[in-house]
Amino acid sequence: MDGPSRKQLWDAGTTHFAKIFSDRRGFGKAHWQGSSRVSMQQTFIPVPLPQQTYQIAIASGGLTQLGPWLQDRSLQSARLGQKVLIVSNPQIWKHYGEIVQDSLAKAGFQVEHFLLPAGERYKTPRSIQKIYDYALNFKLERSSTLVALGGGVIGDMTGFAAATWLRGIHFVQVPTSLLAMVDASIGGKTGVNHPQGKNLIGAFYQPRFVLIDPDTLKTLARREFRAGMAEVIKYGVIWDLELFEQLEGCDRTDQYRYLPSQILTEILTRSAQAKADVVTQDEKEAGLRAILNYGHTIGHAIESLTGYRRFNHGEAVALGMVAAADIAVQLKWWSAEDAQRQHQLIQKTGLPTALPADFAIDAVADVLLTDKKVKDGKVRFILPTQLGEVKITDQVPGEVIVNALKGMKAS
Numbered sequence: 001m002d003g004p005s006r007k008q009l010w011d012a013g014t015t016h017f018a019k020i021f022s023d024r025r026g027f028g029k030a031h032w033q034g035s036s037r038v039s040m041q042q043t044f045i046p047v048p049l050p051q052q053t054y055q056i057a058i059a060s061g062g063l064t065q066l067g068p069w070l071q072d073r074s075l076q077s078a079r080l081g082q083k084v085l086i087v088s089n090p091q092i093w094k095h096y097g098e099i100v101q102d103s104l105a106k107a108g109f110q111v112e113h114f115l116l117p118a119g120e121r122y123k124t125p126r127s128i129q130k131i132y133d134y135a136l137n138f139k140l141e142r143s144s145t146l147v148a149l150g151g152g153v154i155g156d157m158t159g160f161a162a163a164t165w166l167r168g169i170h171f172v173q174v175p176t177s178l179l180a181m182v183d184a185s186i187g188g189k190t191g192v193n194h195p196q197g198k199n200l201i202g203a204f205y206q207p208r209f210v211l212i213d214p215d216t217l218k219t220l221a222r223r224e225f226r227a228g229m230a231e232v233i234k235y236g237v238i239w240d241l242e243l244f245e246q247l248e249g250c251d252r253t254d255q256y257r258y259l260p261s262q263i264l265t266e267i268l269t270r271s272a273q274a275k276a277d278v279v280t281q282d283e284k285e286a287g288l289r290a291i292l293n294y295g296h297t298i299g300h301a302i303e304s305l306t307g308y309r310r311f312n313h314g315e316a317v318a319l320g321m322v323a324a325a326d327i328a329v330q331l332k333w334w335s336a337e338d339a340q341r342q343h344q345l346i347q348k349t350g351l352p353t354a355l356p357a358d359f360a361i362d363a364v365a366d367v368l369l370t371d372k373k374v375k376d377g378k379v380r381f382i383l384p385t386q387l388g389e390v391k392i393t394d395q396v397p398g399e400v401i402v403n404a405l406k407g408m409k410a411s
């Protein structure tokens with residue numbers, strides 16, 4: 001199966017970056033808001049879905065504005081009730097909890113918070129149960145709101161709790177990791193892990209609002225920052241050539257502190273827009289949304305074969321993108337020069353491009369076939385055809401995959 005290319009979608013009048021400047025409601029516009037204390041650049045990206053449109057706000061220092069923005073009827077499609085429960089973890093709460101809680105309280109909300117331990121291993125039904133218990137005690141109602149303040153783990157769990165408590169209460173995402181800002185917080189996938197597999201339990205449930213404050217990245221561990229950058233590079237390759245070129249033009253992309261704030265804001269905006277574009281066109285993963293799995297087919301296999309310890313998700317995706325690029329070049333779908341540009345950008349970002357010498361290539365085939373994204377026994381690959389465009393295929397011969405992986409072994 002070959003999916004539509006970006007060019008085709010573009011020609012068909014897809015929402016794209018330029019369009020955010022002409023949104024009819026007047027959002028989607030970068031503008032300066034002066035106030036007595038702060039002068040803040042804000043960008044609003046609308047995510048128009050059949051049930052509701054919601055906004056993604058990108059604003060440096062925006063955490064202080066969460067309360068007013070949740071009260072702003074021009075930004076909210078529904079009036080939110082008085083009660084708000086913030087779900088976070090202690091690592092994040094110690095930096096940003098008070099700011100968010102104060103902002104909400106000052107705007108008139110009745111706010112409480114509930115902290116779960118940090119880490120993927122707590123992304124379980126048990127943690128959801130704990131959120132339910134707190135919700136019960138706090139007497140959350142249908143009109144109440146759960147706010148996720150944290151990375152993708154907190155976002156996925158809080159979203160699932162919001163989707164299921166009283167059959168669905170309001171949900172707001174305040175992502176604080178780069179991966180959550182550009183990926184996990186947008187698109188409505190929520191859920192928890194089962195002992196037999198990641199994200200096996202879940203629901204599609206859209207937030208009412210997403211607030212991205214780039215300033216929170218200053219406390220994120222460098223390795224986590226680079227992991228998020230893998231997804232940013234992915235959007236450049238699959239969707240947005242200008243984003244890719246912008247990253248190429250940066251002196252360093254491996255640490256938050258080397259990115260000038262305006263560039264960082266633009267990178268976040270373009271990435272969030274890319275994800276919003278794709279999910280708007282394919283909310284429930286019927287087709288196009290699969291392109292977001294670029295680098296993930298082999299990336300997931302690498303994560304699983306190395307016990308989810310050696311590489312984090314972004315690192316595995318970086319390796320998966322290198323492998324996919326090589327496959328595309330072998331099949332003569334993509335030029336070796338462009339694949340090299342991708343390789344260099346991944347390297348500049350401090351992400352791995354080589355597999356460990358002891359990596360069991362033979363085992364990859366078995367893992368590929370057990371992936372939950374496998375359809376009718378066929379492994380689906382997303383392969384670039386040029387920078388900013390990819391195609392979906394299930395016709396990659398096994399030896400081409402093995403060749404690609406062999407070429408990536410550290411000597």
Ligand SMILES: NC(=O)c1ccc[n+]([C@@H]2O[C@H](COP(=O)([O-])OP(=O)(O)OC[C@H]3O[C@@H](n4cnc5c(N)ncnc54)[C@H](O)[C@@H]3O)[C@@H](O)[C@H]2O)c1
Pocket residue numbers: 089091092095118119120123150151152153154156176177178179180183184185186187188189190198199216217218219220221224227
């Ligand atoms: N829903 C989706 O569409 C989607 C997409 C991609 C990934 N995910 C999920 O997201 C999860 C991974 O997300 P993640 O990479 O954000 O991991 P994470 O939530 O575990 O966060 C990584 C670490 O960084 C810490 N952290 C986060 N923000 C911080 C900050 N500003 N300052 C200091 N520390 C901070 C967290 O406490 C955690 O220790 C996975 O469970 C994955 O399945 C979901």
Ligand SMILES: [Zn+2]
Pocket residue numbers: 183231296313317
């Ligand atoms: Zn990913």
